[in-house]
Structures are given as C-alpha cells and as structure tokens.
Amino acid sequence: xxxxxxxxxxxxxxxxxxxxxxxxxxxxxxxxxxxxxxxxxxxxxxxxxxxxxxxxxxxxxxxxxxxxxxxxxxxxxxxxxxxxxxxxxxxxxxxxxxxxxxxxxxxxxxxxxxxxxxxxxxxxxxxxxxxxxxxxxxxxxxxxxxxxxxxxxxxxxxxxxxxxxxxxxxxxxxxxxxxxxxxxxxxxxxxxxxxxxxxxxxx
Amino acid sequence: xxxxxxxxxxxxxxxxxxxxxxxxxxxxxxxxxxxxxxxxxxxxxxxxxxxxxxxxxxxxxxxxxxxxxxxxxxxxxxxxxxxxxxxxxxxxxxxxxxxxxxxxxxxxxxxxxxxxxxxxxxxxxxxxxxxxxxxxxxxxxxxxxxxxxxxxxxxxxxxxxxxxxxxxxxxxxxxxxxxxxxxxxxxxxxxxxxxxxxxxxxxxxxxxxxxxxxxxxxxxxxxxxxxxxxxxxxxxxxxxxxxxxxx
Numbered sequence: 495x496x497x498x499x500x501x502x503x504x505x506x507x508x509x510x511x512x513x514x515x516x517x518x519x520x521x522x523x524x525x526x527x528x529x530x531x532x533x534x535x536x537x538x539x540x541x542x543x544x545x546x547x548x549x550x551x552x553x554x555x556x557x558x559x560x561x562x563x564x565x566x567x568x569x570x571x572x573x574x575x576x577x578x579x580x581x582x583x584x585x586x587x588x589x590x591x592x593x594x595x596x597x598x599x600x601x602x603x604x605x606x607x608x609x610x611x612x613x614x615x616x617x618x619x620x621x622x623x624x625x626x627x628x629x630x631x632x633x634x635x636x637x638x639x640x641x642x643x644x645x646x647x648x649x650x651x652x653x654x655x656x657x658x659x660x661x662x663x664x665x666x667x668x669x670x671x672x673x674x675x676x677x678x679x680x681x682x683x684x685x686x687x688x689x690x691x692x693x694x695x696x697x
Numbered sequence: 698x699x700x701x702x703x704x705x706x707x708x709x710x711x712x713x714x715x716x717x718x719x720x721x722x723x724x725x726x727x728x729x730x731x732x733x734x735x736x737x738x739x740x741x742x743x744x745x746x747x748x749x750x751x752x753x754x755x756x757x758x759x760x761x762x763x764x765x766x767x768x769x770x771x772x773x774x775x776x777x778x779x780x781x782x783x784x785x786x787x788x789x790x791x792x793x794x795x796x797x798x799x800x801x802x803x804x805x806x807x808x809x810x811x812x813x814x815x816x817x818x819x820x821x822x823x824x825x826x827x828x829x830x831x832x833x834x835x836x837x838x839x840x841x842x843x844x845x846x847x848x849x850x851x852x853x854x855x856x857x858x859x860x861x862x863x864x865x866x867x868x869x870x871x872x873x874x875x876x877x878x879x880x881x882x883x884x885x886x887x888x889x890x891x892x893x894x895x896x897x898x899x900x901x902x903x904x905x906x907x908x909x910x911x912x913x914x915x916x917x918x919x920x921x922x923x924x925x926x927x928x929x930x931x932x933x934x935x936x937x938x939x940x941x942x943x944x
Contacts, residue, residue: 544794560794568788570711579707582700583795608714624791 495663501550512686528683556631565621569610584628592627704805729765744882748903748915771848775869778852793941814845836908843922844901850929
C-alpha cells in the first residue's frame, strides 16, 4: 500500500537521504528509527507529499493520513472547529471516527476549548485525531506520542494495533527503539539509507 | 460554498480573537484623532492637492487628524493581517494537503481583510466626524478603507518573507510612518511628482484630503490604492498556491 523506491534528498550539499527503499503492506505496523538529524522527518514529509524528493518514487494506494511531529494546529480555534475544518477537507459526511478516537484518548471535555489553552499532551492528541479521523488506508506517524502520559501512550498503541487489524498500512517514526516489540518490522535510518528490515514480533 | 463559508467564519473568528489588535483599534484611533484635534494648531493653511492639481485650504488639526487616522489604520490592519497569516502558515499547509479548497482559503483571507478594513474605516471615519463636520464623510471612509486594504495586503505579502512577529511589526510600522510622513502636506510642501505618487498611502491620503476639504473625489487616487492592493495580494496568493502545491 506504500511503496518507496530510491528516494534521495539533499539540502544544498548535504545529502540527507541517499536512496531509501521501503514497502509497507496492508495490516503491517512498521517502525523507522534513527538518531536526531538522520532524516526521518524529511523522509516522512516526502512520503506525505509536503516535500519534493530529488529522485525516486513514492506510491500510495488509497487515502493517506499524516501526523506531524509537532502539533500543527490553529491556536485560536477550538477542537470542534478543527474537526469541522478537516471534516470538509476530507469530505466526511459525519464525525463518527473522530468521536470514537476522542473518546479513546479521553479528551471529550475539551472539545469546545481553544487549542492554545490545552496542555501539550492534549494538543498532541488533537494532532493525532486530525490525522486519523478519515480512516486512511496508509498512516504516517511522526513520533505521535510526544507529551503523552503512560496511560495515553498505551492507548495510542492500542489504536495503532487496531489500525493494523483493520488492514491499514502504518508507518511510525521514532528516535527510540523501545517500542520495537509493538511493531511488525523495524528499520533503522542511517547514513541516508534504511537498514534491512528486522522482524521484531510475529505479525 | 461550505468550504468558503466555514473558512471565512473561522478566519474572522481568529482575527477577532487578536486582543492586541482589538485594543489598538479601540484606543489608538480615538486617542490619535482626539490628540490631533486638541494639540495641533487650528490655523488654516494652503497646500497643494496633488491628485487634483489645485491649492486648497485646510486646518492643521484636520490634516493631522487624517494623517493620524490613516497611520493607525495602516499599522493596525497591516500587522493584524501579517500576524494572522503567519500564525496560520503551517496549518493552512496541512489543511490544503488534507484536501481543503485553496480557493476557499484564499477567498476567506480576502474576506477577512475587506471586512476588517471596512470596520476600522467606519470606526476611524466616525471618530473624525465627531470632531469635524467634513465635506464628504463617506469618501473619508473610503480613504481609510483603501489605506487598510493596501497595508493589509502588504501584511499578507510580508508574511511570506519575514520570519517572525517582531520583524513584521517593525517593518510595517516603519513603512507606514515613513509613507505617511512624506504624504503629509504640512511637512512636505512639494507638489509630489512620480516618486511620491508611487508610495502605498498616496491614494488614501489624496482621497482623505479631497474628502475633508473639497467636494470632488480624485478617481486616480482610488486606482493607485487598488493597484497596490492587487499587487501585494496577488503576489501573496501566487506564493500561497506554490507553497501548498502537493509535491
């Protein structure tokens, strides 16, 4: 569902990605780890179409959901106003999936609150809901649990497992490998290329 | 239509929540106009009205009032539009990547600019009218409205290049003060000429002076302001389309 081949990207003379290949099929939960500055976010921005690669191809089957690392929200708008904006963007007749996610992440009481008045963790939850509310076939998550407390962190992984069970292709970026046991496959981004996949848990 | 309606409503909502801008609006304009009326000499002076080519007579306090109202409106609308564009930069990118109509977002920005400029102009012209039964109050509203349009579009334009709020505020204040200082007939007795006519606030100032002291409306002044607005807004909008184009 996500097929990446030979993706290259340079910032001036610095070559960040030097031929990245990656395949994520339906029902797969794949992780990419790498040190700070290894190019993880650059790779994800290319995959979601926000950044143009210098070479290579990216093929996505079906709708895409992208959760950026830092919450990209409009501070003065409430949670519900964000949902309304993205309901129109995704052309959704109703907000059933968003309602369900908000309930699972436990921030329903803040739906009428302006985003700037929310805690960092709750802002991150809104960020995640906006990426998942249209039930995309391919999900790209860039360290989506920063600022989550332990309980929410566990709920996030429940949601991710649910996406896998529903046949979605899920790619999670992290700079730590401590959640590797929750993944089907873990790749390491090093020197601009992805190491061969290491199977970390039975699918 | 829904996408435009929602975007316009939310953009106006965000603009209205800009407390600094609202305090500026509520306080700066009446204080500026009142100070000009009370502090500046009421002596009537002859000055050259560039766009009609005639010499007209006006009280110093009234000319200063026009200058103050235009200056405050330019700075207020310019910075409010800069600030809202800067705040929404990444969010707009995410929204359009998710499939939101770019035309709807652009139109909503134009709507908020027009509505805010109209409101500020009504407020400023209303305060001026309070102190001074001028020749053409409606034309005075148009003058302040056009000044707001030009500087609001300039704010959208500058948001493309300047990194932060401080840089935006500083740049807009400096441009507005310089522009309106040169346009003030009490300070600059020259009959203008090409360079002067090319400045962003020229049209608004000429129209304001015409509205205050004559019964004519200099059409060329309106055209000059509209050209500046179109130039700034079109550049900002082309850049927005380029930035939000999916790679």
